[in-house]
Amino acid sequence: MKTLRAYLSTLLIAALVITSLPVAAAPVSPQSMDLVSTQSVLANDRAGADRERINEILARADVQEQLVKQGVDLAEVDARVAALSDAEAQQMAQQLEQLPAGAGGGVVGALFAVFIILLITDILGLTDVYPFTR
Amino acid sequence: MKILLSHARYAGVFMLALVLPLALSACAQNPVLLDSTYASLAPQVENNDVPFFSQTEYQCGPATLAMVLNYQGVDTNVDELIPQVFLPGRDGSVQPEMLATVRRHHQLAYPIRGTMDALLGHLEAGDPVVVMQNLSLPIYPMWHYAVAIGFDLPEETILLRSGEHKRHTLSFSRFDATWARSDRWGFIVANPGTLPEGITARNALEAISAYEETHGPKEALTSWQALVERYPANPLGQFALGNALYADGQPEKAITAFEAATQHDAYMGAAWLNLGILQLQQNKPEEARNALMQAASIEGSWQERAQALLTDI
Numbered sequence: 001m002k003t004l005r006a007y008l009s010t011l012l013i014a015a016l017v018i019t020s021l022p023v024a025a026a027p028v029s030p031q032s033m034d035l036v037s038t039q040s041v042l043a044n045d046r047a048g049a050d051r052e053r054i055n056e057i058l059a060r061a062d063v064q065e066q067l068v069k070q071g072v073d074l075a076e077v078d079a080r081v082a083a084l085s086d087a088e089a090q091q092m093a094q095q096l097e098q099l100p101a102g103a104g105g106g107v108v109g110a111l112f113a114v115f116i117i118l119l120i121t122d123i124l125g126l127t128d129v130y131p132f133t134r
Numbered sequence: 135m136k137i138l139l140s141h142a143r144y145a146g147v148f149m150l151a152l153v154l155p156l157a158l159s160a161c162a163q164n165p166v167l168l169d170s171t172y173a174s175l176a177p178q179v180e181n182n183d184v185p186f187f188s189q190t191e192y193q194c195g196p197a198t199l200a201m202v203l204n205y206q207g208v209d210t211n212v213d214e215l216i217p218q219v220f221l222p223g224r225d226g227s228v229q230p231e232m233l234a235t236v237r238r239h240h241q242l243a244y245p246i247r248g249t250m251d252a253l254l255g256h257l258e259a260g261d262p263v264v265v266m267q268n269l270s271l272p273i274y275p276m277w278h279y280a281v282a283i284g285f286d287l288p289e290e291t292i293l294l295r296s297g298e299h300k301r302h303t304l305s306f307s308r309f310d311a312t313w314a315r316s317d318r319w320g321f322i323v324a325n326p327g328t329l330p331e332g333i334t335a336r337n338a339l340e341a342i343s344a345y346e347e348t349h350g351p352k353e354a355l356t357s358w359q360a361l362v363e364r365y366p367a368n369p370l371g372q373f374a375l376g377n378a379l380y381a382d383g384q385p386e387k388a389i390t391a392f393e394a395a396t397q398h399d400a401y402m403g404a405a406w407l408n409l410g411i412l413q414l415q416q417n418k419p420e421e422a423r424n425a426l427m428q429a430a431s432i433e434g435s436w437q438e439r440a441q442a443l444l445t446d447i
Contacts, residue, residue, distance in 0.1 A: 033411055035376075035377055035380060035408045035411060036404040036407055036408055037377060038346065038351075038374040038377050040404075041370065041373060041404045042343050042370070067221070070222060070223030072217075072222065073217050076217045079218075080218065083231075083237060083348060084230060085344035085348070086347065087340075088230035088231075088344070089230075091230050092230050096228065099229065100226075100228070100229070100268070100275065101224035101225065101226025102194055102227050102228075102266055102279040103192035103194060103195075103224075103225050103276070103277055104192070104269070104277070104280075104297050114274050118270055118271065121271060125305060125308040126308070126311045127269055127270050127271060127308075127312065128269045128304060129269050129270050
């Protein structure tokens, strides 16, 4: 996986260097009449544009890989990555392991001590694990 | 027997260490609501129009999305949503994908302000709110999504569509304790072009911008219009509207929006630059020169381009 990442980075850096060459020759292209996008302004407190772009593409590759690892159907992976905004893709890439996953499945096979603690906190009104406490 | 006793002692100490500070901090959390909220809200609210989809196994993410999406008129169900949002490896669904899946169905996901007052305000306005809870304790989390649909103020209870329960009633304090563990995370689903009551300008900007990333500025246009209608003095909102209008082939209206952006934030270089570029395109070199000079005088990524365009005029 590391190799894919390294390969992708090299490719991206090369691509960005090559595409920026004509621009370097003429510092700023006056022909460029593209408007500044809303997303780039919203993200303007982040790092420089090119670096940001590399991070975004790498983040998406990372997320794709992680989704596959987490057992997401291959046919769905691309659509799920595409649905994420850049900020969400970065969040997923950086901390998918730590992100809480809402499941609501109930306490299965919990230790007896945990069962007792949650029973008490349920009665105290701090948790909502066992419906029979009310 | 001896071993059992020592185990019991450990468990006791463990429990005390855990439960005591929690019980104490719980006292500090009350009251949950501001007095002004009590005064302004209707005593009882329940949105009966929110359909109920029961969760199976760990599918509370897909089930909550099915409820709020169908409420908005999107025809979908839990089975269709599972492959879109459920992570088999985690036995659950994560927050970024909850929001992203809403957008896949051409709806907007607006994060709410994380307070009980804000939450009840949304419920009174009739908007069901997806909330994330940790039903258990931080050391042994049980993350859960539910749809808040109403409350009873005199009884101090909130009403959820949750798990296998169509009407799950729980006290404000118990609910808030479980909700606080997710940093009071929640969101409202809305059709493009509508901005639910009580959404902050910043949250609306992020939500519409994320929608625009997937569906393009033309589809986001009506939502930007709704945002600007609600917050006309927000420069970023005007700026975003300008970009969407331009993409929709309405450069003159876009100019008006960029002008409004610069009026509300004279230091917004990107708005000056976009304004200048559009005025150049409209063959108004004098006005364009003024806007570009403003952009060139403000430090930022737009400076270079503004200067280049100025030398070109």
